[in-house]
Amino acid sequence: MSGDITTSNGQRIGLSVPLEGVPLGTHGELMAEWKSLGYTDLWSSEGNETDAFTPLVVAACSAPGLHLGTAIVPVFSRGPAVLAQSAASLAELAPGRFTLGLGSSSHLIAELWNAATFEQPYERMRSTLLFLHDAFEGKSIDGDYGAFRVGMYKLGLLPAEPPRILIAALREKMLRLSGTDADGAILTWVTASDVSRMAPFVRESGDDKQIVTRIWVAPTEDTEAAHWIGRRLTAVFLNSPALRASQEWLGRGPMLSEAWRRWDEGNFKASAAAIPVELLDELVVSGTPQDVHRRVDEYRANGVDVPVMALIPVRDVDLIDAARQYAPIS
CATH class of the missing domain: 3.20.20.30 (Luciferase-like domain)
Incomplete structure (x- = not known):
């Protein structure tokens, strides 16, 4: 090392x-x-x-x-x-x-x-x-x-x-x-x-x-543009099995439950929309x-x-x- x-x-x-x-x-x-x-x-x-x-x-x-x-x-x-x-x-x-x-x-x-x-x-x-x-x-x-x-x-x-x-x-x-x-x-x-x-x-x-x-x-500096791309990227990653388990371990299961439910139903757009903006702003910096x-x-x-x-x-x-x-x- x-x-x-x-x-x-x-x-x-x-x-x-x-x-x-x-x-x-x-x-x-x-x-x-x-x-x-x-x-x-x-x-x-x-x-x-x-x-x-x-x-x-x-x-x-x-x-x-x-x-x-x-x-x-x-x-x-x-x-x-x-x-x-x-x-x-x-x-x-x-x-x-x-x-x-x-x-x-x-x-x-x-x-x-x-x-x-x-x-x-x-x-x-x-x-x-x-x-x-x-x-x-x-x-x-x-x-x-x-x-x-x-x-x-x-x-x-x-x-x-x-x-x-x-x-x-x-x-x-x-x-x-x-x-x-x-x-x-x-x-x-x-x-x-x-x-x-x-x-x-x-x-x-x-x-x-x-x-x-x-x-x-x-x-x-365009918050709307940052949220648009951020939601799509975040939805893809946070719905992967490993990152879903990680977010649950970090205590965000209740916060993301609706996004995960919508993803499991096959509704990507609704899953992305269900990600809370306060979490989005923490995970995607702009x-x-x-x-x-x-x-x-x-x-x-x-x-x-x-x-x-x-x-x-x-x-x-x-x-x-x-x-x-x-x-x-x-």
Whole structure:
């Protein structure tokens, strides 16, 4: 596990990449510009568009010095050895600055998209962490890790500094695992006040455990436009099984019961409309750049080490311009 790396002022702030609708091939110059505007981190994701690693390779080559991270790579979509090799390659490109963020993902992504069996996600995560620690230590591996067995394997590329490993965590059990078996947690779809409840589980194993949080940002002062896109995005995510369980654990079952009921009836529009505006404004940040950075600071104050802004497409807003306007130095 690598040691802490911070900027000169001790604060980090990230941007989620790639920007939606912006060709990946044009991101190299943009990433170098973002570095000059005060962004310290670039964090990727993985759904049905780019994979999590390729945008960070572009960043490592185009904007040396930035912290890079995956948020997240599903543990069910790659074999253990391929996962170790991909992480080691990026750790060599960005020595001491790459973080491997892992997540258990979902039945949809694991089974319907990747022909895997989505069973015992907690055990699969724990087994993956144990394997990766052994692989990054250069061990010759031939053994059972619980959820899988790996034989006759030794990682051939050992970076000078192995990547920090964080895991996506939504409830108590995985939050605790992020502290005991990893270097910390990645949070998403949480309010700033939620972080105050979740962070202590992560840091039971030490105050040095890192917390990264993706913060959804509608880059506009048009409240109506922010609510329009925010409702649609929130409805899709908060109705997924894992995030529904997380919101219930956080105590928002009664608040979201109508939205969930409408979703289960197959009425997406009514489900989105039933999300309370006060929750929407907490989960999808909007307003002036100053408004957004004040909200980001609330996350920091409640325990987030690296806030990562995910810019949401809003009508009549150019996301490239928005990344400039909402930058730490603008």
